[in-house]
Amino acid sequence: MTDVTVTPVRGRAATTAFIRLPHALYRHDPHWVAPLEHELRACLDPRRNPFHATGTAQLFLALRGTTPLGRVAAHIDPRYQQRHQERTGHIGFFECTDDPAVAGALFAAADRWLAARGADRVLGPLSFTTNDECGLLVDGFDGPPTVQMPHNPPYYADLFTACGFTKAKDLHSFTGPVPADGEVPAVIRRAAQRALTDPAIRIRPLDPRRYDADLAAVRRIYNEAWAENYASVPFTDAEFRHAGRRLKPILVPDLLQIAEVGGEPAGFTLWLPDANQALAAARGRLTTYGLPIGLVRAARARRRITRTRASTSGITKEHRGRGLMAALFCRAQQAAARLGYTENEFSWILEDNRDAARHARAMGAAHTRTHRLYHRPVGPAPAAS
Numbered sequence: 001m002t003d004v005t006v007t008p009v010r011g012r013a014a015t016t017a018f019i020r021l022p023h024a025l026y027r028h029d030p031h032w033v034a035p036l037e038h039e040l041r042a043c044l045d046p047r048r049n050p051f052h053a054t055g056t057a058q059l060f061l062a063l064r065g066t067t068p069l070g071r072v073a074a075h076i077d078p079r080y081q082q083r084h085q086e087r088t089g090h091i092g093f094f095e096c097t098d099d100p101a102v103a104g105a106l107f108a109a110a111d112r113w114l115a116a117r118g119a120d121r122v123l124g125p126l127s128f129t130t131n132d133e134c135g136l137l138v139d140g141f142d143g144p145p146t147v148q149m150p151h152n153p154p155y156y157a158d159l160f161t162a163c164g165f166t167k168a169k170d171l172h173s174f175t176g177p178v179p180a181d182g183e184v185p186a187v188i189r190r191a192a193q194r195a196l197t198d199p200a201i202r203i204r205p206l207d208p209r210r211y212d213a214d215l216a217a218v219r220r221i222y223n224e225a226w227a228e229n230y231a232s233v234p235f236t237d238a239e240f241r242h243a244g245r246r247l248k249p250i251l252v253p254d255l256l257q258i259a260e261v262g263g264e265p266a267g268f269t270l271w272l273p274d275a276n277q278a279l280a281a282a283r284g285r286l287t288t289y290g291l292p293i294g295l296v297r298a299a300r301a302r303r304r305i306t307r308t309r310a311s312t313s314g315i316t317k318e319h320r321g322r323g324l325m326a327a328l329f330c331r332a333q334q335a336a337a338r339l340g341y342t343e344n345e346f347s348w349i350l351e352d353n354r355d356a357a358r359h360a361r362a363m364g365a366a367h368t369r370t371h372r373l374y375h376r377p378v379g380p381a382p383a384a385s
Contacts, residue, residue: 004069004102006109009059015044018059021068022095025153031144032151033276039246043127044073044093050238051128054079056117059093060109062102070096070103074110075128076117079233089119089378092127092134095152096159103159111378123168123375125150129233131243135171135348135371136160146309146345147250147275149173150371157372165374169230172357173347176365178308182337184330187362191326195259201324202263203331206256214258215244217265225267225314230350231373250275254335255308259315259324267315269328271336271344274307307343308336313356325359333363 009018019040026032044059046052057075061068073093081087091110096103107122114122126134133150138157145151184192195201206214219240226232235243250273259267310332315324336344346360348371357367 004062004064004105006060006062006105008109009061014061015041015059017068018044018061018071018093021061021071024068025095025097029151029153031141033144033280036279043132050236050242051077051132053238054236055128057128058113060106060113062096062106069099070094070106072096072106072110073127074113074122075126076114076119077129077233080129080231083227083233084231086121087119088121088123088375089114089117090126090128091122091124092132094125094136094156096156098153098155098159100159100162104163107163115378119378121375122378123231123373126231126373130229130231131233131235131239134231135373138170138370138372140173140369144276144280146173146307146347147272147279148311149309149345149347149369160374163376165376168373168375170351171348171371171373172351172367173345173369173371174349174357174360174365175343175345175368176360176363178333178336178341178344180337180342182334184326184333185362185364188326188329188359191323191362192330193323195323195327196330198322200262201322201327202260203327204258204260205331205335206251206253206258208253211244211248212241214256214265215240217258218256218268218270221265221268221314221316222312224316229353247272252335252339254339255332257328257331257335259319259328261319261322261324266319267313267324267328269310269313269325269332271308271310271332273305273341274309274345275305277305277307306341307345308341310344310346326362329359329363 009015019037023034042048055075055077057073059073060071062070071093072091074089074091076089096106111122125136133148135150136156137150137152141154219235223234252273255271257269258265313325313328346365349356349360
């Protein structure tokens with residue numbers, strides 16, 4: 001342990017080392033999908049990611065000599081602390097060699113940074129909020145992750161528990177087929193019928209001509225529908241516009257279905273083509289030495305995408321119980337089938353969100369993966385054996 005140092009990340013070279021560290025850790029993992037380097041760099045850059053307008057973060061690297069062994073980000077989000085009335089700080093972007101001492105050193109550095117800013121509890125991994133990638137994969141290692149879902153080696157859970165973390169909440173993923181005819185199971189069809197036959201209710205896809213207005217409506221519904229969810233924070237307008245720009249290259253209008261009641265948006269469901277099936281071919285970089293090698297690889301692989309991810313849905317409180325979610329799933333699955341997709345993943349769903357899990361199972365999906373959020377009091381990590 002004495003030959004391992006943990007240092008704050010300063011400057012472009014150290015940020016590049018932080019970003020590229022996972023390539024060595026995952027070189028023998030056939031399921032890992034390298035994130036696009038320019039996107040991750042933008043996410044970490046306070047000038048380009050609106051999270052940093054309200055939150056503050058510090059990246060750390062664990063090194064032996066000049067060789068990176070692990071990384072973590074510590075961050076404080078005042079919106080979280082205000083909404084949940086907690087002095088909780090967060091960690092995210094965790095990657096580490098299979099060594100509890102290295103992980104402990106990283107967590108201790110994060111703790112010191114968080115404690116200096118008044119935190120008494122740490123929760124994670126969150127990169128940076130529950131609106132982003134979150135959770136540690138603890139079950140379901142037999143395939144690649146879907147778009148915007150984390151993937152990690154099985155030993156990461158042991159590193160967290162060895163360093164005193166305990167389970168805070170599990171996040172479940174459910175996977176099911178998309179039939180060629182797009183038909184939903186009878187139980188969903190019956191539940192949807194009430195909404196689909198009500199003349200005051202309209203289910204429609206995103207209108208590309210009013211992209212910004214439709215996304216603004218989705219943001220409003222999302223912030224209301226998720227307000228009481230575990231660890232949630234509201235999207236700011238700048239964050240949502242930023243997310244909209246990131247999603248625009250992969251977002252398919254027919255896979256973002258919006259429910260209107262009396263002409264007012266009341267619910268939505270967003271299914272994303274699983275861009276990871278294409279990004280795996282790019283190996284994390286769209287260009288190499290100025291040549292669009294990764295871009296060409298990804299473009300070719302994009303034609304072979306077979307999976308979607310139902311990434312988020314929401315219904316405003318006043319319109320729940322009217323069959324809107326079932327109707328939205330009907331239309332989204334019909335669109336997915338028409339576009340040639342054969343499988344869909346509902347992810348993620350809080351372990352105690354029985355309504356969402358019931359809808360996923362009613363759609364023919366089965367629980368296939370579990371991600372976990374961990375927490376512990378802020379303080380020195382216990383000695384790892």
